[in-house]
Amino acid sequence: MEPQNPQTNQPENELTSSETGTPSPIAAALQREHPEWTSEVIEALGETTIVVPREHIVDACAFLKTAPGLEFNFLSDLCGFDRGPEEEPRFEVNYHLFSTTKFHRVRLKVVLNEDDAHVPSVTGVWRTANWHERETYDLFGVIFDNHPDLRRILLPDDWQGHALRKDFPLRGYEPYSLE
Amino acid sequence: MSTSVANIPPQFEIVDQPLDTQMTISMGPQHPSTHGVLRLELVLDGESVVKATPDIGYLHTGMEKLFEYRKYQQGIVITDRMDYLNPLGNNLAYVMAVEKLLQIEIPERAQIIRVLTCELQRIASHLVWLGTHALDIGAMTVFFYAFREREKILNMIESASGGRLTPSYFRIGGLMMDIPAGFERRVKQFLDDFPHAVEEFHKLITGNRIFQKRTQGVGYISAEDAIDWGLSGPCLRGSGVKVDVRRTNPYCGYDNYDFEIPVEQDCDVWARYMVRMREMIESHKIVTQALARLRPGPVKADAPKVVLPDREAMKTHMDALIHHFLIVAEGFDVPPGEVYHPIEASKGELGVYVKSTGGPKPARVHFRGPSFVNLSALPHIAQGEMIADVVAIIGSLDIVLGEIDR
Amino acid sequence: MGLENVLAESLPEILTTQLDSLINWARKSSLWPATFGLACCAIEMMNATSGRNDLARFGSEVFRASPRQADVMIVSGRVSRKMAPVLRRIYDQMPEPKWVISMGACATSGGVFDNYAIVQAWTKLFQSMCTFPAAPRDRKC
Ligand code: SF4
Numbered sequence: 001m002e003p004q005n006p007q008t009n010q011p012e013n014e015l016t017s018s019e020t021g022t023p024s025p026i027a028a029a030l031q032r033e034h035p036e037w038t039s040e041v042i043e044a045l046g047e048t049t050i051v052v053p054r055e056h057i058v059d060a061c062a063f064l065k066t067a068p069g070l071e072f073n074f075l076s077d078l079c080g081f082d083r084g085p086e087e088e089p090r091f092e093v094n095y096h097l098f099s100t101t102k103f104h105r106v107r108l109k110v111v112l113n114e115d116d117a118h119v120p121s122v123t124g125v126w127r128t129a130n131w132h133e134r135e136t137y138d139l140f141g142v143i144f145d146n147h148p149d150l151r152r153i154l155l156p157d158d159w160q161g162h163a164l165r166k167d168f169p170l171r172g173y174e175p176y177s178l179e
Numbered sequence: 180m181s182t183s184v185a186n187i188p189p190q191f192e193i194v195d196q197p198l199d200t201q202m203t204i205s206m207g208p209q210h211p212s213t214h215g216v217l218r219l220e221l222v223l224d225g226e227s228v229v230k231a232t233p234d235i236g237y238l239h240t241g242m243e244k245l246f247e248y249r250k251y252q253q254g255i256v257i258t259d260r261m262d263y264l265n266p267l268g269n270n271l272a273y274v275m276a277v278e279k280l281l282q283i284e285i286p287e288r289a290q291i292i293r294v295l296t297c298e299l300q301r302i303a304s305h306l307v308w309l310g311t312h313a314l315d316i317g318a319m320t321v322f323f324y325a326f327r328e329r330e331k332i333l334n335m336i337e338s339a340s341g342g343r344l345t346p347s348y349f350r351i352g353g354l355m356m357d358i359p360a361g362f363e364r365r366v367k368q369f370l371d372d373f374p375h376a377v378e379e380f381h382k383l384i385t386g387n388r389i390f391q392k393r394t395q396g397v398g399y400i401s402a403e404d405a406i407d408w409g410l411s412g413p414c415l416r417g418s419g420v421k422v423d424v425r426r427t428n429p430y431c432g433y434d435n436y437d438f439e440i441p442v443e444q445d446c447d448v449w450a451r452y453m454v455r456m457r458e459m460i461e462s463h464k465i466v467t468q469a470l471a472r473l474r475p476g477p478v479k480a481d482a483p484k485v486v487l488p489d490r491e492a493m494k495t496h497m498d499a500l501i502h503h504f505l506i507v508a509e510g511f512d513v514p515p516g517e518v519y520h521p522i523e524a525s526k527g528e529l530g531v532y533v534k535s536t537g538g539p540k541p542a543r544v545h546f547r548g549p550s551f552v553n554l555s556a557l558p559h560i561a562q563g564e565m566i567a568d569v570v571a572i573i574g575s576l577d578i579v580l581g582e583i584d585r
Numbered sequence: 586m587g588l589e590n591v592l593a594e595s596l597p598e599i600l601t602t603q604l605d606s607l608i609n610w611a612r613k614s615s616l617w618p619a620t621f622g623l624a625c626c627a628i629e630m631m632n633a634t635s636g637r638n639d640l641a642r643f644g645s646e647v648f649r650a651s652p653r654q655a656d657v658m659i660v661s662g663r664v665s666r667k668m669a670p671v672l673r674r675i676y677d678q679m680p681e682p683k684w685v686i687s688m689g690a691c692a693t694s695g696g697v698f699d700n701y702a703i704v705q706a707w708t709k710l711f712q713s714m715c716t717f718p719a720a721p722r723d724r725k726c
Contacts, residue, residue: 076521154239241702
């Protein structure tokens, strides 16, 4: 067995929920190097969330990927979230990072306004981001700038609207017919 | 801006050059070797693949939307239908994520039964993969042998949960109910027989020269590329990276079990085949250990506001009846928060992102389907391969469209 | 009457029947299904050919990938809006006479997936239909 990171190896029941706990070493490292890249650090349920301003997300990802001791070389997941049409900022994009050498995880978060739902693409950092970003674009309408191939992925190309937005009705706008 | 991007699918770029030797063919969505409804745009030069572009979404079911309109406990049913070869794994990931939000602790026995059934399900999932993968490559017989074994597992799961394909066996806070009488005996019997079955599979195809020729050296992806493309599970371990969520971020008490993580260095279809074959043996080991650890005890957490009470208690206790009514009619409130909970499903890292803003319904549930990510690497892996090998590569990625399209 | 009886008496080794019934008997005894595996039900459809359920009893074990060689299309699983035109097209390619089996609750009525992505009751798209609204819970799929 490989050595285990003590941070991630705790049994689940020992995890405590604290909104204002001490920042994790990951967030601390990021803040030490580039304080302007983190606007907020949230520690909850044993998971670290770092809110990153939109313009720094690619730099922050590239830094986390290569920085010694962090080595987040694996993008587990990327997903969007819509807080609802009344909320401002409306959209969140979550990046779940994992390290295949250190075995720790972190979540980066970017918040976006509705009228300017653009975020730089991280496909240059991890190629796996390609489909995740296409999916988020398809379902939320978040535009990933500099994405090599930003098309709809799940829904047909002529689909109207973005299905996972809160104001999209569950049953769609009109019933289906072949004609 | 958004529409202009969607207008010109890039796979058509090359097609319009008439005197080119290249040819574009469309494979699927109704094709027997695409494991469901995957469509591939293949640009070919002679017999070798210049570019493969998967086109997915033919099974898009809107599940993530549906979660937001259903109570937490109703979501379990939907998770079954995602990766339908490994429904218990999906159940597990989802209920554990919600349990993490609720901070409930699960009794020992429930944990062990979860591990036991999930490992059985992993074997069943690998058996379907084995049967169809061999079928794609041209070996018909294995399919029948694999499905024979799978049937035994599904019978056991059916006896415990009532459903063979879509069990929905786990509940938030434990299990639907305890395993029935005779379950342990059946598992034991299965455990006794299974090594012989694996031997049979090895006899049938592992030594087969045609099978070896079709798989060795085909579909190469190096370790760095595999990590960069986000491959996980047997595909990643087939490229020599020893990562398994059961070890790296243990859940359900997996750190107490003694098992190995099979790793192969060849990075090809053959390596992924070997990893899965060896994983079945490891799962067999885990089931054996879990069975030995089973002790009588409760299978539901002590959380009356979340876990449905026993039928007997409802007949005698007023509170139990009230709780039952409230859970069923109104659901339970989950405190605001967000979690990402990864587990090792049979196809790789299955992560569930659950976000709650309070109330009985989740604000967002997102599944990181391992098949989705594994398939996204297909253009990279298939480039330069022969067209006949594309089928072998798809088989070795072990994709399930239900999980890709959700 | 008539010829049949005479034939039956003088040449007992010859069976007479109407051509229609002969053809129907032949059709009935070997219905070749076209796979249209979509979702979870497809796995159970595959299972139907395997040892335990043995679809070969009915002469239907020959799953054809090409609709042009099939008599009956088994639509197993949920039909999404992106898939519905494809489904229709494949149906149109099948030679007459043709039948469609809609397998499972999802294919028949949308099942639990009452939402924007799934065609509720795609059976409306066809005329000749035969539906089995049941999810594969038991050994009968
Ligand atoms: S009826 Fe059940 S098994 Fe069939 S496709 Fe629907 S959910 Fe899956």
